[in-house]
Amino acid sequence: MKRTLGTCYYPEHWPEEIWADDARRMADLGLTWVRIGEFAWSRLEPAPGRFDWGWLDRAIDVLTGAGLSVVLGTPSATPPRWMLDRHPDMLAVDATGRPRKFGSRRHYCFSHAAYRADAARMAGLMAERYGDRVAAWQTDNxxxxxxxxxxxxxxxxDAFRLWLVERYGTVDRLNQAWGNVFWSMDYDSFxxxxxxxxxxxxxxxxxxMAFRRFSSDQVVAWNAAQVAAIRAHSKAxxxxxxxxxxxxxxxxxxxxQMEIATWDSYPLGFxxxxxxxxxxxxxxRQGDPDFQAFHHDLYRACGQDGRWWIMEQQPGPVNWAPWNPAPLPGMVRLWSWEAFAHGAEAVCWFRWRQFPQAQEQQHAGLLRSDSTEAPGFAEAAEVAAELRDAPDVAPMQAPVAxxxxxxxxxxxxxxxxxxxxxxxxxCFDLYRALRSLGLSIDILPPETATLDGYAMVLVPGLLTIPAALRTAMERAEGIVVTGPRTDLKTDELAMPMPLGPNLPGLAATSVMEETFPPDAPRGLQNGGGIDLWLEHLKTDAEVTERTTDGTAVLLRQGRRAHLAGWPNKPSAQRILGDLAREAGLAVTPLPEGLRLRDTATERFVFNYASHPLDYAGQIIPPAGLLxxxxxx
Amino acid sequence: MKRTLGTCYYPEHWPEEIWADDARRMADLGLTWVRIGEFAWSRLEPAPGRFDWGWLDRAIDVLTGAGLSVVLGTPSATPPRWMLDRHPDMLAVDATGRPRKFGSRRHYCFSHAAYRADAARMAGLMAERYGDRVAAWQTDNxxxxxxxxxxxxxxxxDAFRLWLVERYGTVDRLNQAWGNVFWSMDYDSFxxxxxxxxxxxxxxxxxxMAFRRFSSDQVVAWNAAQVAAIRAHSKAxxxxxxxxxxxxxxxxxxxxQMEIATWDSYPLGFxxxxxxxxxxxxxxRQGDPDFQAFHHDLYRACGQDGRWWIMEQQPGPVNWAPWNPAPLPGMVRLWSWEAFAHGAEAVCWFRWRQFPQAQEQQHAGLLRSDSTEAPGFAEAAEVAAELRDAPDVAPMQAPVAxxxxxxxxxxxxxxxxxxxxxxxxxCFDLYRALRSLGLSIDILPPETATLDGYAMVLVPGLLTIPAALRTAMERAEGIVVTGPRTDLKTDELAMPMPLGPNLPGLAATSVMEETFPPDAPRGLQNGGGIDLWLEHLKTDAEVTERTTDGTAVLLRQGRRAHLAGWPNKPSAQRILGDLAREAGLAVTPLPEGLRLRDTATERFVFNYASHPLDYAGQIIPPAGLLxxxxxx
Amino acid sequence: MKRTLGTCYYPEHWPEEIWADDARRMADLGLTWVRIGEFAWSRLEPAPGRFDWGWLDRAIDVLTGAGLSVVLGTPSATPPRWMLDRHPDMLAVDATGRPRKFGSRRHYCFSHAAYRADAARMAGLMAERYGDRVAAWQTDNxxxxxxxxxxxxxxxxDAFRLWLVERYGTVDRLNQAWGNVFWSMDYDSFxxxxxxxxxxxxxxxxxxMAFRRFSSDQVVAWNAAQVAAIRAHSKAxxxxxxxxxxxxxxxxxxxxQMEIATWDSYPLGFxxxxxxxxxxxxxxRQGDPDFQAFHHDLYRACGQDGRWWIMEQQPGPVNWAPWNPAPLPGMVRLWSWEAFAHGAEAVCWFRWRQFPQAQEQQHAGLLRSDSTEAPGFAEAAEVAAELRDAPDVAPMQAPVAxxxxxxxxxxxxxxxxxxxxxxxxxCFDLYRALRSLGLSIDILPPETATLDGYAMVLVPGLLTIPAALRTAMERAEGIVVTGPRTDLKTDELAMPMPLGPNLPGLAATSVMEETFPPDAPRGLQNGGGIDLWLEHLKTDAEVTERTTDGTAVLLRQGRRAHLAGWPNKPSAQRILGDLAREAGLAVTPLPEGLRLRDTATERFVFNYASHPLDYAGQIIPPAGLLxxxxxx
Ligand SMILES: [Zn+2]
Ligand SMILES: [Zn+2]
Ligand SMILES: [Zn+2]
Structure with a gap:
């Protein structure tokens, strides 16, 4: 599949007269995709049941007519004001009990069944009308x-109570599962x-914990409703x-539930x-060297067959961070290539043109609001040119997971x-350490059932080890690194019996867990230290790292390793570097700011620093890449 | 007009037997003014419609009998408890939706029409009864x-909705003005x-922004109601x-709306x-060297013909700041003279005598609560003595605005x-830089229609440039300095078309605005730096300052200058000093802690430092003045 | 009375089959006491009026059968969920007006009369049933x-209004007492x-202040109700x-109201x-060297005839502090001995066995949740062994109060x-200074009527000096040190007339009080400084300490001394050390981390440091004691 580019566009914000010119300029820039529609509900259904599809029909005509492929968003993140008259109780409520009012966006509670149905109905109507004309869909925003x-x-x-009935069956089982006897917290009924x-x-x-599982499930169910409504009418x-x-x-x-995972990457905003x-x-002005990469790898694991995009890529200063600097010249290009290096099929800039009103008026686009080119435009054009003779998307299983x-x-x-x-x-700390060693990484879900092909696998801080993963860990040929705080609880966030961790292939039991402030790390005999967390383990395994007062920190048994604490930066680099070498990996310790990423056919080298850096004898300018x- | 002194007095707090002695001591101290009444509603109208004017009649008799002039305050800042029974919904509500309850003061919402009417009625009754006997009025507090x-x-x-109807006429116009299409925020009705x-x-x-304009308008309308009620019965x-x-x-x-602007100056409290x-x-123990001066200049612009007073001047420690130190000996005198140097007609100390109960019992007065002299008394007497042969109030148009x-x-x-x-x-940062250069400054409202007589005028951070000011800027003979962030928006806080700034006499358009944290300033090639804000400008003007990476920071075209960023202290002093010299002004860089202020006939030199400082060969002691x- | 040990146990948390083994292991460990019952309401009264005493009968049988003495807690801190159906308005409400909901513990308002009665009724039922079988009671938790x-x-x-009627009789008296005239805050009715x-x-x-007195009184009345209900049926x-x-x-x-004061000591948690x-x-990992000692001395003053215990002593990491480290080996023993050195009759560890579910699952016990010994167990055994030939509890009046x-x-x-x-x-700062000088201290209530036998008495920051204490201070033969901020107010938190302080035997009146930020201390001529507070005093007394700018800080008249400010650590040690020597006390300045405590017959030396320290030639290891x- 070709690597492609795109942008996010809001025809409803602009006079119809300029749509055609916009479409032409997008195509001329080398864009393939244009995402539209996801905030347009008030213009598509100005009053309950009164629809105005005409403008969207014409917008899609104009865009596809220019050769662009349309990604159509369902507008459920911005229900119109009249929706609140239909469902006065549809608003989410904050932790202090106050409704989160209309006047911006995302003003709905995922548990509100009637609004969920209305949102799915709208998705269905859009799929019915545009199912054959659009190239892809986006649910909500x-x-x-x-x-x-x-x-x-x-x-x-109310939904939580039903969810509890579903999960526990009887209130006695719930009382037992939660240990409600503890402070006379027993319930007599759901x-x-x-x-x-x-x-x-x-x-x-x-x-x-139950409430957190429930809250996640509500999002999953919400999305399922829209996906079902779309699938009924569209193959996109x-x-x-x-x-x-x-x-x-x-x-x-x-x-x-969906074919493609996309994410909205704001390196400076985040x-x-x-x-x-x-x-x-x-x-x-560059963004963190590992934060985007982590998410690229994470969302690659969320797409079917690893399919993923950047749906919104920052092209200049945004408006919503504590401060909003301009990207260092070159970064708009660098960010795009970092995404492609991690297997992105497409990178779309948000937004085509800066909107001069409302909440995001200070959010840069590829165009300024007077339609002149903003600073990011030229870098987008540069990427488009470079893509012309670049290889296709070539995903590769990384050596480390x-x-x-x-x-x-x-x-x-x-x-x-x-x-x-x-x-x-x-996870991010360990990811960062791996990446500073020049390694490419796959991120895996806990549902993973095989670890074949990985030379090294990290399983840090996992609440429990699901059965399939446990089997995979047992069978893994690579080095498997667990801990800290892996498998110390049950699914109900209680202590398991026998006490954890119960690790495949490494016998160790926690006698005591302690935590300490960030300014009071525990030193290691081999240098570096442990931050925040230390589990005291009873074990017969070999201990290859200890704190200065003798507590075991790294346990080894064959190709299994367990970390009893949270290694700080130097000790994480040292420990993971040694393990990676033992696993047969080529380790390339990188200078601060330099990062590597391999695909099946390419190696990318990125300079996130604001000064030139050397890679294997080549000087890479600030914000430059090889x-x-x-x-x- | 003579410079005069006064104090704030609460006869209702003290036994009637001591009023006469208090009045005599005030007169002996050299005071002209005594402000009374502004918190006395519960004693003037103990029950709805039942009035007790007698004590106030007698208090005014005693005070005027001692030769004092009375300033009478309307008591609307402290409605009695029974007022809440009449208007249970009169309380203001905080941003989280909670009523702000009775039990201190200012417990009312400016938008509550019925309480507004009751407060104006009370002001009218007081004016009717005392209109001929008092020398001046104060509305509310x-x-x-x-x-x-x-x-x-x-x-x-409810009042906001009416205000919106007034401003926009139709909800469609409002939707367009606000850009509500952005996130389907369109309204169907007000x-x-x-x-x-x-x-x-x-x-x-x-x-x-509409809500902020509305909220200000409610205060203005509230004050108008009381002013009208007073004017009907009093010429004071x-x-x-x-x-x-x-x-x-x-x-x-x-x-x-009023003849005189006064303000309550608490240099240590603030x-x-x-x-x-x-x-x-x-x-x-001295207060900031520029904060009082800024407000003196600001409120001079709020009084008719520049008439302004200090109505409350701190005479010792207060009770309400995070910490409450005692003024350095000499500061009570210095603060008074700083006010007179800026054109004050009167300085009144708050309060005559410390009240031993309730919220402000730790707030010093000129007297302690046992009627002995508090530390500030002697300094007040010193000012009174000095005033006897001091010149009259002699306002002067400053050279800089x-x-x-x-x-x-x-x-x-x-x-x-x-x-x-x-x-x-x-504004305060730039004011501080000007003052550190020994300059006297006028502060002007955006309604200003002429800049005649000013050698230099600063217009920093103005949302929009109103038409009259724009004309005045065009015609100004002095150097006019705009920016940063001047004229980049419309009245509706949207981006203007053509994009701003649209400055008179200096062609520059902002391509991009960026912000950055305070610990990440952008250095200037000529020294110093830019904090927080930088607008990237497209211009043909001369660029006389640039950041180290080349971004234009100071643009010049004839006698017009534009700042693209927020200069830090050293660069503000350098840049404004150079511009002031170019404007023909005598610039006197002052050591930290020393400040100058000129009237038509005098020059004052103030030492805010806690150590002696030299001015032109004269040693000024700490808290001293020339x-x-x-x-x- | 022998020094004894104990633990806190929750039979309702564990299968009945293991109770006997638990009881045997407690006895074998050398424990005397076992506290039970205080969170068990939902299991004692599973539905309103339906009681299940059987399990508790059997648990008490098992425990007493093993030779243990039972302390039985009333379960009012954890009303069952059904109690809220009886009293939907029983919840406390936070300062922002939100009910504090069911789902943890302490979910009741002390002012709710009906729940108070229900809780007392439950206490009475327990006393009726177990009054002869338990060795002691605990009210609530x-x-x-x-x-x-x-x-x-x-x-x-509602209860506050009744309390006000009781205190003030008429609303006019309340208005006068509060000075409500100040901001028209007068009330017409309660x-x-x-x-x-x-x-x-x-x-x-x-x-x-009235609300704070009321709130305290509600707790006192709440406890009185349970004490009365228990006394009706039990002599324990x-x-x-x-x-x-x-x-x-x-x-x-x-x-x-009660025979014994106990407290829950969490040196690392606090x-x-x-x-x-x-x-x-x-x-x-050791806890503050003075914080436990301060509370030991404070709660000794709360028990009748100085009887006090530790009811809960931390045996390992807890779960509820910001971070939860493990005690340094030795500290579980040291903390116990520090308590005995201050006269504790008993030290009980919380809890016997870690509970693997609910809020405190990460709170260590003497046993881990799989019944194996946790790290604290061995130290408890060590204390038990040491107690066998240790002297009895031997309280001593300390030389300093x-x-x-x-x-x-x-x-x-x-x-x-x-x-x-x-x-x-x-108080804690001064206590810490005294203790760093090797002194043992008694803490006294303001109701104290004699100071006989004390060589030195400190009375810092007392709102008012009650009559009996005033007489005792007049008669005291030791040095009495008052201030800062002692006796500067009335009971109504107003300024007294004549102005304060009105000290026995030391003539000084405050002219002005000032405060300043912690980073701006006032230096003393003799070294050290004053933090935060300085009262400027008019006095004829001798002044033996002054600030660098001459303000009096230490006033002396005979054996009376007054501090005008809050001395920082070095000046507190110097000033109090000099006064103690003058009082004839043996002062032993101790190195950081070392602490002494004397009983009638013993001297204890504790090393709180993490390195060895020397006391009179003996090396004490970290967490060690003599x-x-x-x-x-
Ligand atoms: Zn977005
Ligand atoms: Zn005031
Ligand atoms: Zn406890």
Whole structure:
């Protein structure tokens, strides 16, 4: 499949007279895709049941007429104001009990059945009308953006009770599963169970964990309703555009419903408040060197057969981050190539033209709002030119795999045991260490049933090890690295009996788990240290790393390894580097800012630094990249 | 007009037996003015319609009998408890939807029509009874104190809808003006429009901006009602006592309704949490060297013909700041002279005697609560003695002007684009730089129609340039300095077409605006740097300052200059110093802590430092000042 | 009385089959006490009026059969879910007006009369059934934990009005006492008076202070109801388990109702967010060297005849602190001995066995949840062995006393005048200085009527000096040290007339009080400095310490001393050391981490440091201690 480019366009924002010129300029720029429609409900159905399809018919005519392929979004992220008159209780409710009002977007609760049905009905009507004319679909927009997965509405409460009935059958089983005897928290009926907010002190973690599983399931069910409505009328592939570090729902589960996973990549927008750690001052105009890559690899695991796109790529300053600098010249190009290096089929810029009003008026587009070219335009054109003789998408299984699990994220949010114990951050830290060693990585879901072909597999911080994964770990020929905090709980976020972890091929039991502040790491005898978390293990395995006071940190038994703590940057690089070499991998320690990525046929080298860097004798300018043939 | 002194007095707090002695001591101290009445409603109207004027009659007798002139305040800032039974919905509501309850002061919503009428009725009754006996009026007390301008009550919501009808006529025009198509935010009727709080993510900035304009208009209308009620019965001048850095309503607009602007100056009380920047540790006991001066100049612009007073001047420690140190000996005198140097007609101390109960029992007065003299008393007496042979108030047009605009403050609060972009802070930074160069400054409203007589005029961060000001800028003979972020929007907080800025006499268009964190300034080739904001300009003008990577920062075309970024302290001093010299002004770079101010006949030199400083060979002690003849 | 050990046990959490083995292991470990029952309501009364006493009967049989003495807790801290159906308005309400919901514990408002009666009824039923079989009682659990003393419920509001009627008789007297004239805050009837939350700006401090006194009184009355219900059927002593730094109710007042005071000591759990100041990084695994000691001395003053226990002692990592490290080996033993050194009769570990579910599943016990021994078990056994030939509890009056007063804590929270002025922190700072000098200390209530036998008495930050204490201070033969901020107010939190302080034997009046930020201390001429608070005093007394700019800081008249400010660590050690020597005390300045405590017959030396320390030539290892005979 050819690597392609695209953009996001809002015909309803602009006079119809300029559509044709816009379409022509898109095509001239070398774009293949144009995504439209996802916020247009108030113009498609201005009053309940009164539809105005005409303008969209014409917009699709104009765009396809110019040779562009249309991705059509369902508009359920922005229900019109009249929808609230139909469903006054459709709003999500925040943790303090306040409805989250109309006036921006995503003003709905995923548990509201009637709005869910109305949204699916709208998707169905669009599929019926445009099913043959569009090249792909997008459901809704950025599930979970603005903290919208979790809602404390009456609709959520009622749905949660039904979900509990489904899961536990009887309230006695629920009481037992949650250990409600602990503080006389036993329930007599499901109707007594409230959402776990506003309790006097922390609620039962099992109660919270159930609510988090439920909240994710509601998103999955919501998406399923739209997918079904579209499939009834269209054969075009369906996608959803995910966000960066949104972890409140199981993206693998929605991913299984659709052909393509896409995500909205804002390297500068996400830098300051979504990237765990890292030297933010050094990357204000470039974005973190690993954050985009992590998501590319994560969402590749969410698409069917690894199919994934960037649906929104930042082409200049945005409006919504704490501060909004301009990308360093070259970064708009670099970000695109980093995506292609990770197997993206398409990269689409958001948005075609800056809209001079409303919330995102300061969000750059490829065009300024007076239709002149914005600074990002030239770099888009450069990528388009480079693509002409670039190879096709050539996915490759990476030599290293890392299991990332949404449920574990919820579990450790519910029960961090020490501020900052976060599954995403742990996985990202290890990912970052692997990437600083020049390795390419696959991210895998916990449902993974085979680890064939991986020289090294990391399973850090997994709440539980599902049976299929456990079998795969047992059979794996590569080095399997577990921990810290892997398999120490049951599915109900309780301590298992026998006590965990119960690891395949490595006998170790935790005697005690402790946490400590970030400014009080435990030093390692071999250098570096452990941050935040240390499980004290009883084991007969070989111990190859210890803290300065003798606690075991790295356990080894054959091709199995277990980390008892969270290694800081130097010790993560050292430990994972040694293991990778032992696994037979070519390790290339990279200078700060330089990154590699291999496809089946190519090697890419990216310079995220604001100064030139050397790779194998070649000087790469700031924001520059090398496209090489893959070393054999 | 003679410079005069006064104090704030509460006869209702004290036994009637001591009133006469208090009055005599005030007169002996050399005071002219005594402000009374502004919190006394519960004693004037103990029950609805049952009035007790007797004590106030006698208090006014005693005070005027001692030769004092009375300023009478209307008591609407403290409605009695029974008023809530009449108007249970009169309370303001905070942004989270909670009523702001009775039990302190300012417990009312400016939009509540019935309470507004009751408050105006009370003002009318007082004017009817005392219209001939008092020397001046004060409406209410400290509008906006305790964040009381903005209210999310039902009264506010209903009034906002009417205000929108007035402004837009039809809801279609509103939808277009706000760009509501953006996220399907279109309204079908004005009744659907809610206040812009508690939305899922940020509301439409146009919606917010309308609400901010509306909220200011409600204060203006509220004050108008009381002014009208007073004017019907009294010829005495009317005033209101403004606060420091309260920017939620347009003080120029209320100012146009009344003869005198006054303000309540608490140099130590305001230091820690209202002064942008500065070396707070150095001025804990002196107050910021520029903050009072800025407000003196601002409120001079709010009084008719520049008439302004200090209605409340801190005479010792207060009770309400995060910490409450005692003024350095000498500062009570220095603050008074700084006010007179800026043209104050009167300086009144708050309060005559410390009240030993309730919220402000730790707030010093001129007397302690046992009627002995507090530390500030002696300094007040010193000022009174000095005033005897001091010149009259002699206002002078300053050589430099700076336009400060309340609507711009709201605009950049609504849409900072980078945390900390604040119109007040920007203006204050530039004001501070001018003052550190020894310059005297006038602050001007955006309604200014002539700039005659100014050698230099600064127009920083103005949302839009109103037509009259634009004409004045075109005609100005002095150097006019615009930017950063001047004229980049329309009145509706949208991007203008053609894109801004559209400056008189300086052709430049912004291609891109970016912001960056305070710890990441952009260096200038000539030294110093740019903080927070940088607009990238397309221009044919001469560029006389650039960032180290070449972006234009100072554009020049004849006597017009434009700043593309927010200069930090050293670059602001350098750039404005050079421009001032070019404008023919005498620039006197001052050591940290020393400040100058000229009137028509005098030059004042103030030492805010806690160590002696030298001015032209004279040593000024800490908290000391020089009163010189003005250099010709 | 022998020093004894115990543990907290929850038979309802475990299969009945293992109770006997548990009981045997407790006895074998050397434990005397087992506390049970305090969270078991849902299992004792599964439905309203349907009781299941059988399991508790059998559990008590098993435990007493093994030779253990049972402490039985009333379960009112965890009302079952059905209780909310009986009393839907029984929940406490937070300061923002939101009910604090079911789902954890302590979900009740102390002012709810009907739930209070139900809880007392339950206590009575338990006393009736088990009055002869248990060795001691515990009422409820950890009053005030999770900020549960203060509630803004309707029940609290109604009870507050009745309390006000009781205190003031007429609303006019209340208006006068509070100074409500100040801002027209006068009330016409008690029914108009609301709780002091959500006011526009700070409420009247007298209003807040009354609410704080009321809130404390509600806890005292609540406890009285249970004590009365138990006393009707049982002669066993009654206790309550207090917490660390919970100051919202008067523990002396509840203490007077019961024989024994106990507290729950979590040295690591409390370190990071309850200990004022100190070097937290140095004590992450040991706990603060003075925080436990302070509470030992405080709660000794709360028990009748000084009887006190540790009811819950941390045996390993807990789950609820910001981070939860493991104790340094040795600390579980050291903490126990520190308690015995301060006169504890018993030390009980919480809990016997880690519960693998619910909120505290990560809270270590003496056993792990699989019944194997946790790391703390061996240290408990070591203490048990050491106790066999240790002396009995031998209380001794300490040479130094310090008055700590709950009402003063409330007063300065209501009116700190500078952020951080806190009675507890002030007392703790001075306590820490005394202890760093090797002194043993008694803490005294403000109701103290004699100071006989104390060589030195500290009375810092007392709101008022009650009459009996005043007489005792007049008669005291030791050195009495007052201030800072002692006796500067009336009971109504107003300024007294004549102005304060009015100290016995030391003539000084405050002219002005000022506060300053922590980073701006005032230096002393003799070294060290004053933090935060300085009262400027008019006095004829001798001044022996002054600030560098001459303000009096230490006043002396005979054996009376007064501190005008809050001395920082070095000046507190110097000033108190000099006064102690003058009082004839043996002062032993100790290295950081080393602490002494004397009983009538013994001297204990504790090493809280993580490195060895020398005491009089003996090397004490980290977490080690010496048990010496008391020097004569
Ligand atoms: Zn987006
Ligand atoms: Zn005031
Ligand atoms: Zn406890």
């Amino acid at each position: 950025e599930y979970g953006c603005h903290d919208t997965v979790i809602s404390y509405s009456a609709a959520a409460r 109707d007594q169970i409230d959402l776990p907010n506003l309790t006097v002190t922390e609620p039962n973690p099992a109660h919270l 592939p369906i996608s959803h555009n995910y966000m960066g570090r949104v972890t409140e729902f199981d993206h693998y589960a929605t991913g299984r 830098l300051l408040d979504r990237v765990p750690g890292g030297d933010k001052a050094a990357y204000l 890392l299991v990332f699990d949404y449920a574990s994220q919820w579990a450790w949010e519910v029960q961090p045991q020490g501020q900052g114990f976060d599954h995403f951050a742990l 496209r090489l043939s893959r070393p054999s | 400290e509008y906006g104190c305790h964040d009381t301008v903005i209210s999310y009550s039902a009264a506010a919501r 009744d659907q429009i809610d206040l812009p709080n508690l939305t899922v993510t940020e509301p439409n900035p146009a919606h917010l 001048p009317i005033s209101h006592n403004y606060m420091g850095r309260v920017t939620e309503f347009d003080h120029y607009a209320t100012g146009r 230091l820690l949490d209202r002064v942008p920047g500065g070396d707070k540790a150095a001025y804990l 700076l336009v400060f605009d309340y609507a711009s403050q709201w605009a950049w609060e609504v849409q900072p684009q980078g945390q900390g972009f604040d119109h007040f802070a920007l 009163r010189l003849s003005r250099p010709s | 950890e009053y005030g934990c999770h900020d549960t003393v203060i509630s803004y419920s309707a029940a609290a509001r 029914d108009q008076i609301d709780l002091p939350n959500l006011t526009v700006t700070e409420p009247n401090p007298a209003h807040l 002593p009654i206790s309550h388990n207090y917490m660390g730094r919970v100051t919202e109710f008067d523990h002396y007042a509840t203490g007077r 370190l990071l967010d309850r200990v004022p100041g100190g070097d937290k990084a140095a004590y992450l 310090l008055v700590f007063d709950y009402a003063s804590q409330w007063a300065w929270e209501v009116q700190p005048q500078g952020q951080g002025f806190d009675h507890f922190a002030l 048990r010496l005979s008391r020097p004569s």
